[in-house]
Amino acid sequence: MKDIKSDIKENFIEKLKSFQGKSLEDANNIDKYRALSGMVRDELGKRWVETNSQYNKEKIKQVYYLSIEFLLGKLLISNLINLDLYHNYKEALEELGINIDEIEEIEPDAGLGNGGLGRLAACFLDSMATLGIPGHGCGIRYKYGLFDQRIVDGQQVEYPDNWLKDGSMWEYRKQEKEVEVKFYGNFWAEKKDDGYETHFEDYQSILAVPYDIPIAGYKNNTVNTLRLWSAEVAENEFDFSEFNKGDYLKAVEYSRSVEAISEILYPDDNHYQGKELRLKQQYFFVSASIQSIINRCKKKNQSIAHIDELVAIHINDTHPAIAIAELMRILMDDEGFEWNDAWRVTTNTISYTNHTIMPEALEKWPIDLFKNLLPRIYHIIEEINKRFIEMISIKYPDDLRKIKAMSIIEDGQVKMANLAIIGSNSVNGVAKIHSEILKKQVFKDFYDWCPFLFNNKTNGITHRRWLIKSNPELSDLITRTIGNGWIDHPIDLGKILKYEKDSKFQKEISSIKYNNKVILAKLIEEEMGIKVNPKAIFDVHIKRIHSYKRQLLNLFHIIDLYNRLKENPNLEIHPRVFIFGGKAAQSYYIAKETIKLIHSVAEVINNDEEIEDKIKVIFLENYRVSLAEKLFPAADVSEQISTASKEASGTGNMKFMMNGAVTIGTMDGANIEILEEVGEDNIIIFGLSANEVMDYYHNGGYNAWEVYNSDIRIKRIMDSLVDGTFSKGQKDKYRNLFNYLLINNDEYFVLKDFDSYIKAQNKVEALFKDRNTWNKMCINNIARSGKFSSDRTINEYSVGIWKVAPFVVKN
Incomplete structure (x- = not known):
């Protein structure tokens, strides 16, 4: 046999x-x-x-998770x-x-996302399928994704991420399930004896064609669906008469404008056309998704009047917030609901996760743009806002500030976060501190109005990808040591704590880390031609390049360490390899200058024979999921150094700890909960607290020039940006970064936290040299990482928000 x-x-x-x-x-x-x-x-x-x-x-209740990103990886x-x-x-x-x-x-790598938002969505889909939660993703099938990052002469250059050039083996085109999405046009309502009749004419029609990707649960029979929408020209919208008359350009331009909707993730929105395209993208996939959900319910003869008992729709950040108005439109215009009934169903169906307190990420759209592109949707949002303002004016009759802050339409803009809160049955943050900041500061007025709406669901990661797949040697050791129960119940990783002092287990942990570093060192040499020492401390900072994530703070420590070595070549330090990775938004000048500076510093340090390879600086281009899978297992130190209060949660911090790296970080995002789990002996915390940061923002009292003038290390580092040290003698090459920090008063407190960060890095050095202590720290981080499984997070969403029970798919 x-x-x-x-x-x-x-x-x-x-x-x-x-x-x-x-x-x-x-x-x-x-x-x-x-x-x-x-x-x-x-x-x-x-x-x-x-x-x-x-x-x-x-006929079970199902979850639909709407997200602008799904960063699946391979x-x-x-x-x-x-x-x-x-x-x-x-x-x-x-x-x-x-x-x-x-x-x-x-x-x-599927080009369907950029960073933590998209990777979280992918982890959530994995966990829903594994836990037997009937849950599906809805997004956009980007033809080119964000961009392919290449480093040319030390600068980021963007190339098309043509991930679909050979097709995808995992998608199924479902042409028969296409739906129509309408833009522009003329809308009016005609009063009738029994209410209003709506009219919508002269609109532009676009076809949304679904491509479905199956999402398998772990060792069960459940396979859920990620539905991605592609924009195509509707047959009745293509002007063949113009084409046949020879006006090929006009016909082709129209076709290209339609295809652009699903062409690239996050088009540049620094101009009107870019803003319009972003809003088009959001309405396109939201409208298509909700139409598809309604169609599925009707096909199963389920009552649309009770759709909230059959469906939970979750919006991942503000990008899909327009779902509230779109569901209202469908219920009223297509299904004949009265306003109050439609509003009841909508608010009972939709829930909202906020991922940021950054003002630029709380989306706002100019009224003229919104009204022109989506006239019917704007009319519905106007009505939602009118009724809401009437309601809260009763509760707060004399508080014009509060009413203005809570309005959806204000100062010539449509505020999508306000719409998301008003139209949802739940609003959650993604880490304890983040949720508290939402309640007490960002959305305080809404919290005062309706506190029961707000809750916390700390993010998580799927250990199936980030441990079992990425680090098989470590996974096998854990299973040999405590059995395989941890795979189904990751909290059982805690059982390895009994081996934290076991010298044999410590050596095995250390050996596995070294092997992973050898693999990464080989990759670095193959891709960059730079040899790095696997016995060095691998200090890894991999994130989207953004000022609040403070890659500059990390770099300033590297420059300071280099300065100390130049002054004293005999300085005893353990060799260090500092590894960066991440993309800067195409129009984010300071982020791009930061990447350029990292490369300039790397060129000087990596080629300085006097320091005898004690420091190496590496920037790995085109950071993506498949590269991350090689970086997390090899890291000794996890850089989580965002300005306190700015990082909603972070999930990279969880992936690092699960693979035995030690966090150096601020009291920000999920770092706080990692500290609670591992204890202060197994994490290295530094810097201002969130309250101290907020106090400086609200009351002032910080002067970056004072730090510059009082700390000789800072002065030397800052001056090196403009004296040619890192630019082959070309002075003022980084004057804009110099001015950004000093003239703009260091808005993310890089200089203020510098001294504390240096002390924390010195602590890393001392702890790493004590191999017994360091190994115990690594083991503690692995053992305590089970809490940060996305299985736990999804269970909390299912019970606390969606009210969806697991369903066992029989073989």
């Missing part, structure tokens, strides 16, 4: 023939990737069909792990002389 591996080998060879028209001997890695993915896709498809069949049969090995097929496939392919890791490299 044949074993499983024999079947896999036979099927793989047959798939090569039928799918690629190749024999094993003639096939290249691309052929092998497509054949292997086809086999996995076949298995996914069977479970996917059965899952949907049982969902439909049982799916081949992740799917094999979740389907419980990985080891069999890996061994079967090895018997054919094929390395599955090399095959996975062929797969492009």
Whole structure:
């Protein structure tokens, strides 16, 4: 009787023939990737069909998670792990002389997100499927994603991220489920005896075509769906008469304008056209998603009047907040609901997660733009706002400031965060401190009005990708030590604490970390031609490049350390490798200058023979999920140094700790809860508190020039930006960064926190040299990371917000 591996080998060879028209001997890695993915896709498809069949049969409540980003990463090995097929496939392919890791490299990272927002959404989909929560994602099928980052002469250059050039093995085009999305046009309401009749004419119609990606749960039969929408020209909108008359350009321009809606993530919005395109994107995927949800309910003969009992719609940050007005539109215009009934259903159905207190991320749209592009939606938002203002004016009759702050439409703008709060049944932050800041500061007026709306759901990560997949050697050690129960119950990682003083276990942890550093060092040498020492401290700072994330603070410590070494070449320090990664928004000048400065500093330090390779500075270009999977397991130090109060939560901090890195960070975001879990002996905290930061913002009292003039280290670092030290003698190359920090009074307190950060980094040095202590710190971080599993987070959402129960899909 044949074993499983024999079947896999036979099927793989047959798939090569039928799918690629190749024999094993003639096939290249691309052929092998497509054949292997086809086999996995076949298995996914069977479970996917059965899952949907049982969902439909049982008429259970389902969750729809609306997000502008879903940063999935590569799916081949992740799917094999979740389907419980990985080891069999890996061994079967090895018997054919094929390395599955090399095959996975062929797969492009899906260009569907940029940072933490999108990766969180991907982790949540994984956890929903694993926990048996009937939950699906809704987003945009970006043709080009954000951008491919390349570093040219030390500067970020953006190239198209053409991740779909060869198609995707994981998506299914569902043409028959397309819907129509309408822009522009003329809207008016006609009074009738029984209410109003609405009219909408001369609109531009665009087709939204869904591409579905199956999302497999871990070792169960559940396969949920990520539905991504692609914008296409509706047949009745393409002007063939113009085309046939020879006006090809006009016809093609229209087609391009439609396709642009789903072409690229976050188009530049520093001009009117960019703003309009962003708003188009948001309404496009929200309208298509809600129409699809309604259609699905009607197909199952479910009552739209009670859709809130059948569906939970969750909006991930303010980008999909327009869902509130769109659901109202459909209920009233298409389904004939009266306003009050439609409002009841809408607010009972929709919930909202806020991810930031940064003003620029709390979206606002100019009224003229909004009203022109979405006249009916604007009319509904006007009515929502009018009724809301009437209501709160009764409670706060003389408080014009409060009424103005809570209004959706104010100062010529439509405030999407206000709409999201008013139209939702739940508003949550993503870490304890973040949720408190929302309640006490950012949305204090709303909290005073309706405190029961607000709650906290601390973010989490899926340990299946960020430990089992990314760090298999560590995962195997944990399983050999405490059994495999932690995989289903990650809180059981705490059981390894009993081995924190076990010298054998410590050595194994240390050896695994070293092996991962060797792998990363090899990657750095292959990609950059720079040799780094795996025995050095790998200090890793991988995030979106933004001033509040303070890559400059990290860099200033590196410059200070370099200055000390230049003054005293015999200074005893443990070798350090400082690793940066992250993208700057295309129009974010200071972030791009920061990347340029990192490269200028790296060029000087990496080529200075006098310091004998005691410091290396690395910037890994095009940071993405598949690169992150190599960085987290290799990191010794996790840089979480945002200005206190600015980072909503962070999830990189959780991935680092799960892989045994020690956090150096401020009391910000989830760092606070990591501290609560691991204790102050296993994390290194520095800097201003959130209250101190807020006090400076509100009351003043901070002067960056005073720090510059009183701290010789700071003065020397700042002067080196403009005296040519890091620009081959070219003075004033970084004058704009100099002015940004001093003339703008250091808005994110880089200089203020510098001294505290240096002391924290000195502590890192001392602790790392004490290998016994450092190993115990690593073990404590791994052991305590179970709390930060996204399984815990999704369970809290399901019980506390969505009111959705797990459903067991039978085989």
